[in-house]
Amino acid sequence: MAKRPLILVTNDDGITAPGLRTLISVMHKLGDVVVVAPDSPQSAMGHAITINSTLHLEKVTIDGKQPEYSCSGTPADCVKLAVNEILDRRPDICVSGINHGSNSSINVIYSGTMSAALEAGIEGIPAIGFSLLDYNWNANFEHCKSFVEIITREVLSHGLADGVVLNVNIPNLEKKAIKGVKVCRQARANWKEEFDKRTNPMGREYYWLTGKFVNMDNGEDTDEWALANGYVSVVPVQFDLTAHHTIRSINTWKLND
Amino acid sequence: MAKRPLILVTNDDGITAPGLRTLISVMHKLGDVVVVAPDSPQSAMGHAITINSTLHLEKVTIDGKQPEYSCSGTPADCVKLAVNEILDRRPDICVSGINHGSNSSINVIYSGTMSAALEAGIEGIPAIGFSLLDYNWNANFEHCKSFVEIITREVLSHGLADGVVLNVNIPNLEKKAIKGVKVCRQARANWKEEFDKRTNPMGREYYWLTGKFVNMDNGEDTDEWALANGYVSVVPVQFDLTAHHTIRSINTWKLND
Numbered sequence: 271m272a273k274r275p276l277i278l279v280t281n282d283d284g285i286t287a288p289g290l291r292t293l294i295s296v297m298h299k300l301g302d303v304v305v306v307a308p309d310s311p312q313s314a315m316g317h318a319i320t321i322n323s324t325l326h327l328e329k330v331t332i333d334g335k336q337p338e339y340s341c342s343g344t345p346a347d348c349v350k351l352a353v354n355e356i357l358d359r360r361p362d363i364c365v366s367g368i369n370h371g372s373n374s375s376i377n378v379i380y381s382g383t384m385s386a387a388l389e390a391g392i393e394g395i396p397a398i399g400f401s402l403l404d405y406n407w408n409a410n411f412e413h414c415k416s417f418v419e420i421i422t423r424e425v426l427s428h429g430l431a432d433g434v435v436l437n438v439n440i441p442n443l444e445k446k447a448i449k450g451v452k453v454c455r456q457a458r459a460n461w462k463e464e465f466d467k468r469t470n471p472m473g474r475e476y477y478w479l480t481g482k483f484v485n486m487d488n489g490e491d492t493d494e495w496a497l498a499n500g501y502v503s504v505v506p507v508q509f510d511l512t513a514h515h516t517i518r519s520i521n522t523w524k525l526n527d
Numbered sequence: 528m529a530k531r532p533l534i535l536v537t538n539d540d541g542i543t544a545p546g547l548r549t550l551i552s553v554m555h556k557l558g559d560v561v562v563v564a565p566d567s568p569q570s571a572m573g574h575a576i577t578i579n580s581t582l583h584l585e586k587v588t589i590d591g592k593q594p595e596y597s598c599s600g601t602p603a604d605c606v607k608l609a610v611n612e613i614l615d616r617r618p619d620i621c622v623s624g625i626n627h628g629s630n631s632s633i634n635v636i637y638s639g640t641m642s643a644a645l646e647a648g649i650e651g652i653p654a655i656g657f658s659l660l661d662y663n664w665n666a667n668f669e670h671c672k673s674f675v676e677i678i679t680r681e682v683l684s685h686g687l688a689d690g691v692v693l694n695v696n697i698p699n700l701e702k703k704a705i706k707g708v709k710v711c712r713q714a715r716a717n718w719k720e721e722f723d724k725r726t727n728p729m730g731r732e733y734y735w736l737t738g739k740f741v742n743m744d745n746g747e748d749t750d751e752w753a754l755a756n757g758y759v760s761v762v763p764v765q766f767d768l769t770a771h772h773t774i775r776s777i778n779t780w781k782l783n784d
Contacts (some may be wrong), residue, residue, distance in 0.1 A: 320571075
């Protein structure tokens, strides 16, 4: 690539999040950076888009080293606005994160971070979502930097298969305790919900959603195994959701008279 | 099945939507019905869940033939609350819809209707999302009934493969013009966004997201082909998003020093 790559940076924790700031700092080593991120936290938004209300976009200055836009919408909205309204050429890559908290296994489905990466992938742009296994706003992202840089460089150099983006999760360990990077499949896991039922001062009942994460997958080729064993996990993720392997069997049903 | 099946019914257009009422009327022929649906429209919510605010659940009477609960959350929240707080046994099936508008091809990613079905699937419950290719609130759902019944009966009788739910789309045609039901793969398609930029009375700019749907897929085994040619499309959808076919190639990259 003769020109420096154009890098679109976004996230779902909001434009002021320390994880985003870390991601921006790494991307300056690799190319020209434009930031388009939600003006407020959008965690667990899944792949929401804003179609029934208006979107606002504001040019803001946070650290002054790159153009930055604060958007009233979801992470997927940010990518759509960036590509269609803000950037004058297609970005060479879109990176999302670094998320404060895991997006491994089934969390990919609920993740705003990965929704932004998927939206970029749908637009044909190579994309990566990065997450650190630490939900704290003041989490230490220092040890993430070298992994983020290596993986982004490899994607810039090799590209990604059509219809595929990467879901990268980084353990909350010291740098020297991390054993390396593993390419994985998504573990079969889910959340065992526990609703915390309360009564408000007016006597009306309400719920908080809480839950326990349950990994039912004993495979050693999964993201959960990698993370539990001190590796950074890289899962290639696709947005063709077709369960191709089941079509033949469903075709034996009596669906037509 | 000796007992009548327990059927959980939900949607994303809200508990008063005519599409939901049609779905309920068909389900009464097949089993015992419980409705848990959003109290307001939740279209394009993707797989959002409510973790940063409270959830309210209200027992309501709309047509009086079945227990119904109106929920302040997203379609995925409705399924979680139904399974964990409302129902005293696991439902035998969860049906979502009938959505007012298409959820074919890439729309599956943005769809609240399919998010509810996927959430049920994650909980291990066979699930189907139904959509009619008509966005009107007063769309005619009459011709959907027999297809909804046949497909639901087949799922009750055969079950679904582990980790798979069905995405069913129904053309907006007269019953006799529909040629039958086809099991399909998700077409490769996307939205070409067009943001409508306006200025509000206070002089501030804002955007409406609009766009054109572009089908780039010439395959005759896709949902788009089936719908364009007068068939009901049935796509088996999975929530293991791993692009398994790309793992071998990514394993050749230099991800470790």
